[in-house]
Amino acid sequence: MGFYNKRKSIRTKMLLVFLPILLVATGAIAAVSVTDAKSALEKQIEERVGKELTAIYESIEHEFTAHExxxxxxxxxxxxKGNTLEKSDYxxxxxxxxxxxxxxxxxxxxLEPNKFSPEDYYFGPYVYRDGDSILYTEDYETEEYDYPSTDWYLAGKAIKEDSVWTSPYFDETTGITMITTSLPIISSGGFQGVVTADYDLSTIQGRIGEVQLGETGYAFLLDQEGLYIAHEDEEKVMKVNITEEEEMKGLAVKISEAPYGKAPVTLNGKDFDAYYLTLASTGWKLVVMAPIDELYSAVDAMVLKGAIVAFAVLLLGSLLISLYSASLTKGIKGFVHNLSFLAEGDFTKPVEVKTKDELGQMGESYNQVLKDLRTMVEQVSGNAEEMAELTELLARTSGEASHVSDEVAKTIEEIAKGASDQALDTEVTAEKVYDMGKLMEEDEKELRNLNTAAMAIEKEKVEGFETLKKLVEKTEESSRATEEIHQSILKNNLSAEKIDKASSMIQNISxxxxxxxxxxxxEAARAGEAGRGFSVVAEEIRKLAEQSGTFSSDIKNDIKELKENSITAVKVMEKVVEIISDQESSVHTTEEKFESIASSIDDIRKVLRLLNGSSLKMNENKEKIIELTQNLSAISEENAAGTEEASAAIEEQAATINEIAASGEKLQLISNRLKELIEKFKI
Incomplete structure (x- = not known):
């Protein structure tokens, strides 16, 4: 602040004030613009990456669903069909x-051992692709291979429905990465065996390898253990685990903790945003690596443009401030020059006004003040002479007033003594009357409490009658509702019997x-290939029939329990009817008691009305006596106080007259000095 005040140039001060404001404003605008642009770009990038992830995810899930x-x-x-078909048919x-x-x-x-026929311990026909050919083999139906002990067979056997996928594996013979799905065969006879289907992952690997974001962005696929299934670097596929790479360990932890999300990754000195999600069918992780510097390059260009614009605004602002401050300083210097004449007491030098802006208005105001000061000095000079003449007259008049005040003070003292004695007698009388009034007020207070209690009792009586009336109505409603519930239970019992009959009919239909x-x-089995589809429909109809039979049996058990509950409810409702009858009798007895209490309350209210009338008359007489006594006491006190005030006023008046005389002498000295000062001004 000291440094700022030492600057004498207005131009410098304006630059120091406005340049920081311009700098902050342009910086804030640039920062908001860059932030908004970055947010919009981030949203576009996330949408783009999200669409890419979703497209890959849906294509993989579609492939797996078609394979299943x-x-x-x-x-x-x-x-x-079961074992009705031959192995050749399968x-x-x-x-x-x-x-x-x-x-x-x-x-x-x-199939399970000996499930197809007692003669065949193993049953495992297998069909596979070899180039463009479809080949059939039974080579896996051997004791050496023993497929019931394989992982894929045991995995399918362990589940009751749906299918299970094995981990991906690389077939060195064909050079293909594949995966196997195992589906259990469950029928009414229990577990029958497993159906397998091997899937070629080459298409999925190619689809993921084609993904590219910017120049260096790419995608990869991991299995549940973190092994690369698909990657742009083929050396890592089915060989490297993501947890083995130092720079990718943080990402490995992130994707293992959440089914989807985004995590920052630095790879070979380059920053990426890794977007990932989990495949529902296999639990694999699909990851897309988005290069941050490439995707956000537009933001860096915007920051550079913002800096250039901010510098240009500062430069232009400095130029405009310098030009304006030069014009402003010129007008202010002329105004300061005229103020120096005013400081010396010369009121004959007005300011020359050339503009109509704030400086012009300030010059006009200065000229008006100068004019008013000249007029004021002229008036003060004339008033000073008149003041000197009046002070002489004031001194003579104050001496005569002082003598008259002394005589009036003696007379007032005698009147004050008599008024004081009268006030004492009146005060004693007022105290006696006040005590009597206090006793009557206490009686009136007790009578009011008695009235309040009577009114409360009356209110409780009315509320009691209302409550009793509602209780009688509710009792009658309860009795009617109980009868309706009793009839409803009997109807439910009849409905339950009808449902029992219907359930038996459903069982027969099932x-x-x-x-x-x-x-x-x-019949479908006899029809062979033509009836294959119809056999599936027949199997579904048989399952529905079994479910209908089960549901019918459950309904019969529920109806039996409902009928037993209905009989119990009828017995309970009969007891409730007896209780409600007793309750009605008790309510009527209570009503008679309330009527007797109400009659007694009416008698009490009559006596209280008589007491209230007498109390009001006594209170009116008491108030009149107290009012008269207080008026008399007040008059006496006012007389005594008035005389005392008059005496004091006379004394003050005498003192004031003496002070006026002294002030007159001082005022005369002041008027003389004022004349000397006015003579110094030039008007």
Missing amino acids: KVAEAVASVYRA KVMLEELVTMNQNTLGSGLW DQTNLLALNAAI
Whole structure:
């Protein structure tokens, strides 16, 4: 602040004030613009990456779903046909299904030992692709391979429904990375076996390898253990785990803790934002690496432009402030020159006004003040002479007033003595009357309390009657509601019997439907390939019939329990009716007691009305006596006080007259000095 005050130039002060404001304003505008632009860009990047992730995710899930349909079709046929089909029939079916999905490498039907026939301990027909050919083999139906002990078979056996996927593995013979889905075959006879379908991951690996964000952005796919399944660097595929890479360990922890999200990663000195999500079917992690410097390069260019604009604004602001301050300083210097004449007492030098801005208005105001000062000095000079003449007259008049005041003071002292004696007598009388009034007020207070209590009792009586009336109505409503509930329970009992009969009819229909479904399955088996689809429908109808039978049995048990509860409820309602009858009798007795209490309360209110009338008359007489006594006392006190005040006023008046005389002498001296000062001004 000291440094600022030492500056004499207005131009410098204006630069010091306005340049920081311009700097802060332009900086704030640039910062807000960059922040908004960065936020918008971040949103666009997240949307772009999100769409890319979603597209890859949906394509992978679609591939896996289509692949699972192969295994589901095999399992569905076996559940419908079972061992009625020959192994050759299943061979033909597998060959047709494998060709339905181009990425399905092979499929097999693997049954529990001796499940297909007592002679065949192993049953595992398998069909697979070899180039453009579809080949069939039974080489896995051996004791050496023993497929019931393999991981994929045990995994399928461990689940009750849906399917399970194995971890991805690399087949060195074909040079293909693949994965196997295992689907259990569950029928009414329990676990029958497992259907497998092998999937070629090459298409998915190629799809992920094609992803590119900017110049260096890419995507990769991890299995549940963190092993690279797909990556732009083929040397890492099925060989490197993400946890083995030092720079990727932080990302590995992040993606293991959440199903989806975003995490920062620094890789080879370059910053990335890693967006990831989890595949629902396999639990694998799909990750997209977005390069931050490439995606946010537009923000850096905006920051540079903002700095250039801010510098240009500061330069232009400095120029405008310098030009304006030069013009302002010129006008102020002329005004300061005229103020020096005013400081010396010369009121004959007005300011020359050339503009109509704030400086021009200030010059006009200065000229008006100068004019007013000249007029004021002239008036003060004339008044000073008149003041000198008046002070002489004031001195003579104050001496005569002092003598008259002494005589009036003696007379007032005698009057004050008599008024004081009268006030003492009146005060004693007023105290006696006040004590009597106090006693009457206490009586009146007790009477008011008695009235309040009577009114409270009356209110309680009315509320009691209202409550009793409501209680009688509620009792009657309760009695009617109880009867309605009793009738409803009897109707529910009849409805339960009707539902029992309907349930028996549903059970019969279910048995017949089950029989029809069985016949349909037999006929479909006889029809062969033409009846394959119909056999699946027949199996579903049989399941629905079994479920209908189960539901019918549950309904019968519920109806039996409902009928037992209804009988118990009827007995309880009969007891409730007896209780409500007793309650009605008690309510009527209470009503009679309330009527007797109400009659007694009316008698008490009559006596209280008489007491209230007498109390009001006594209170009116008391108030009149107290009012008269107080008026008399007040008059006496006012007389005594008035005389005392008059005496004091006379004394003060005498003292004031003496002071006026002294002030007159001082005022005369002041008027003489004022004349000397006015003579110094030039008007």
